[in-house]
Amino acid sequence: MHMTILIWFGSFLGVLVLGLIGYMAYRYWYHMGQLPKPAFQELDAKPEPANWPEDEVTITWVGHSTILLNVYGTKILTDPVLGEKLGLRVAGLLHFGPKRFTPPALDFDEIGTVDLILLSHAHMDHVDLPTLRRLAHPATHVITAANTGKLLSGMPFASCKELSAQQKATTKDGATITAIPVRHWGNRFPWNHDYGYNGYIIEKNGVRILYPGDTAYMSMEDLPEKFGPIDIVFMPIGAYKPDSYQAAHCTPEQAWQMFQESRGKWLVPIHWNTFVLSREPVEEPMQRLLAAAGEEKQRIVLEKQGETFTLPV
Numbered sequence: 222m223h224m225t226i227l228i229w230f231g232s233f234l235g236v237l238v239l240g241l242i243g244y245m246a247y248r249y250w251y252h253m254g255q256l257p258k259p260a261f262q263e264l265d266a267k268p269e270p271a272n273w274p275e276d277e278v279t280i281t282w283v284g285h286s287t288i289l290l291n292v293y294g295t296k297i298l299t300d301p302v303l304g305e306k307l308g309l310r311v312a313g314l315l316h317f318g319p320k321r322f323t324p325p326a327l328d329f330d331e332i333g334t335v336d337l338i339l340l341s342h343a344h345m346d347h348v349d350l351p352t353l354r355r356l357a358h359p360a361t362h363v364i365t366a367a368n369t370g371k372l373l374s375g376m377p378f379a380s381c382k383e384l385s386a387q388q389k390a391t392t393k394d395g396a397t398i399t400a401i402p403v404r405h406w407g408n409r410f411p412w413n414h415d416y417g418y419n420g421y422i423i424e425k426n427g428v429r430i431l432y433p434g435d436t437a438y439m440s441m442e443d444l445p446e447k448f449g450p451i452d453i454v455f456m457p458i459g460a461y462k463p464d465s466y467q468a469a470h471c472t473p474e475q476a477w478q479m480f481q482e483s484r485g486k487w488l489v490p491i492h493w494n495t496f497v498l499s500r501e502p503v504e505e506p507m508q509r510l511l512a513a514a515g516e517e518k519q520r521i522v523l524e525k526q527g528e529t530f531t532l533p534v
Contacts, residue, residue, distance in 0.1 A: 341434025
């Protein structure tokens with residue numbers, strides 16, 4: 222009798238698990254079927270960071286949320302993702318996740334050794350472990366969100382410092398990084414409820430740069446009062462459709478509004494035109510941003526991966 226019950230329960234559990242897997246597979250393939258399918262894009266511009274002077278602020282958009290900055294000699298890389306695909310790797314054979322349709326503007330050798338890597342949160346399109354393993358170097362420091370440093374365990378970085386909102390750290394060459402709150406979420410998997418998520422203010426020699434990582438709309442009117450004038454603002458503009466995504470991602474119009482609230486001088490749009498993560502057409506975010514900016518669209522710089530911008534003196 223007991224054996225019959227166990228067999229029945231095991232069969233029921235097996236059917237339940239298979240049904241759950243089937244449902245998840247259906248949802249995944251349905252979602253993928255709703256996404257745009259852009260052709261692979263070649264780059265029109267190529268940065269040359271080896272030639273950047275160290276007495277200026279020079280930046281390039283490598284792709285997605287990955288930006289290389291040289292801030293008066295401090296070499297900083299944000300949320301580095303240089304691989305061909307994002308997502309989950311299983312047993313080294315299967316890879317689930319989106320493939321990039323625009324190549325990174327720089328490869329590992331061209332980036333070289335950086336002084337600091339900033340990680341905003343642990344989502345796989347911001348913390349790419351294979352990329353970080355290749356960038357790991359005893360001269361490179363990492364600043365990351367609360368409770369996410371464990372992801373870098375065993376990588377030979379010089380240090381890994383976790384920051385929560387309002388906490389700050391200063392590099393040995395005088396760059397100050399302050400974590401600021403954003404409207405997003407940090408789980409890498411459903412169970413990582415303790416993972417934090419940040420934006421950052423980068424300051425050196427009187428220049429201030431805002432890197433929010435990912436964020437839904439939130440007022441940024443307090444930032445110039447807290448930190449002073451902001452020179453460069455990086456702002457995510459993609460991954461807002463369907464509308465439910467706007468709980469964690471701003472629209473292009475909201476990105477422009479936040480830029481205006483921050484009173485920044487120059488806007489660099491990021492988090493678009495690299496991976497298909499949502500349902501809007503891949504060209505739409507920039508079109509909507511330029512429309513929102515109107516007569517001030519000249520304040521938008523780095524519209525394409527690989528373009529270089531030097532902060533005017």
